[in-house]
Amino acid sequence: MSKNPLRARLDTVVRALVETAIADELGRDDLDGVPFVVETAEVMTRRLLGMQRYLGGGLMMMSLAFDASTRATDGAAFHALPLARRRRALARVRALKLGVANSFADFYGKLGGFTFWSHLEENHALDAVLGEGA
Numbered sequence: 410m411s412k413n414p415l416r417a418r419l420d421t422v423v424r425a426l427v428e429t430a431i432a433d434e435l436g437r438d439d440l441d442g443v444p445f446v447v448e449t450a451e452v453m454t455r456r457l458l459g460m461q462r463y464l465g466g467g468l469m470m471m472s473l474a475f476d477a478s479t480r481a482t483d484g485a486a487f488h489a490l491p492l493a494r495r496r497r498a499l500a501r502v503r504a505l506k507l508g509v510a511n512s513f514a515d516f517y518g519k520l521g522g523f524t525f526w527s528h529l530e531e532n533h534a535l536d537a538v539l540g541e542g543a
Contacts, residue, residue, distance in 0.1 A: 419469060422476040423457065424450040425488035429495040430521035435538065438493040444537050445528035452524050453517070471513045475502065 412420075427450040428440060440446055457465050457472075476487040479498050483490055487498060503514045529535050 418476075419457075419473065420450075420454055421488050422472050423454045425476070425490075425495060426472060426499070426517045427453050427521045427525075428492065429499050430517045431525050432492055432496055433499070433518065434522045434525065438491075438496065440492070442537070444534050445525060445532070448528055449521060449525045453521055456520070468513065468516060471509075475513070 424447070428446055431443065431446055431449065432438060432440060435443070437443075457469055459465070460468070479485065479487040479490060482501075483494055483498055487495060490498065499514060499517075502510050503518075505511070529538060
C-alpha cells in the first residue's frame with residue numbers, strides 16, 4: 410500500500426525539522442549515534458495529524474512552506490540541506506519578530522526536544538547522548 414505523496418513529504422519535512430531541533434538541543438551539527446531521532450519525528454508527525462484541523466493544518470502548511478522557502482535563501486529545500494545549514498535556516502525563523510513564526514519554531518524546538526529527552530529517559534539512554542554518569 411503506497412503512502413499519500415503529501416503525507417510522505419510531510420514525514421520528510423517533519424523529520425528534518427525534528428533532527429534540527431535535536432541538533433540545537435545538543436549543540437551539534439551531526440547526529441551520528443544519537444538514538445531516538447526517528448521515533449521523535451514519528452511522534453511529532455502523529456501529534457500534528459492528531460491536532461484540531463485549524464491548528465494542525467496550519468502547522469503542516471507552515472512546515473511544508475518553510476521547507477520550500479529555503480530554496481530561495483539556501484538553494485535547496487530545507488530537508489535537503491546539510492544539518493548545519495538547517496540549523497542556521499531555522500535560527501533565522503526564530504529571530505523573526507512574527508509570533509506565528511516563533512510559534513512554528515517553538516512547536517518543533519520545545520515539543521520536539523521534550524519528546525526526544527522523554528524517549529531517552531524512558532529508555533535509560535541518557536548516557537548514550539550525554540556520556541557516562543548522566
